[in-house]
């Protein structure tokens with residue numbers, strides 16, 4: 001199996017992102033670039049990071065009306081990301097149009113319920129059900145829309161995968177038992193996430209915030 005860990009390079013500093021990527025490149029399977037990096041560095045920054053030679057996961061979590069999201073995906077198409085995120089809450093038509101606009105080599109995956117949320121947050125937003133039900137419902141919608149997979153926490157990945165055996169399951173909110181959770185609320189260990197069916201593990205601060213990022217990436221890899 002290729003390395004399942006994608007490192008989240010959450011920084012606006014292109015030189016820092018590039019240096020981190022070069023340090024950990026032999027211990028991870030890909031580079032995840034999100035809003036913080038993209039707002040600061042745009043498409044040119046993504047192109048520079050692609051020179052590291054690892055698959056690029058563009059985590060922009062697009063969420064708008066179908067036409068706007070489809071046009072945004074078209075604008076990103078020259079970057080040919082390996083993976084691109086949109087929000088499942090944007091609805092079936094938005095997901096269908098995003099997938100249709102994406103290059104054939106790009107896996108489009110839908111964020112179901114952010115790992116920084118718990119059921120109290122769901123209730124505050126007017127959703128009475130459990131995190132499990134919310135993820136399973138949105139995963140079914142993403143599948144019907146023709147997407148390649150979803151983003152969910154490790155707590156729901158087994159249930160989502162049992163309903164979608166060939167889906168791509170991206171799991172952030174991954175921590176070693178001793179790790180600080182920070183703003184993440186639905187957290188599992190890398191080993192548990194993989195055992196339960198995760199395809200890709202997204203790891204940011206446990207690697208990028210470590211005194212020795214390549215050792216941290218190796219330590220996580222050793223648990224898998």
Ligand SMILES: O=c1ccn([C@@H]2O[C@H](COP(=O)(O)O)[C@@H](O)[C@H]2O)c(=O)[nH]1
Pocket residue numbers: 008010034059111113114115116151152172173174182184202203204205206
């Ligand atoms: O539900 C989600 C979706 C995306 N993310 C992203 O993953 C990383 C996690 O970073 P850590 O430092 O390991 O917490 C970050 O880039 C998020 O934007 C997520 O955490 N949860």
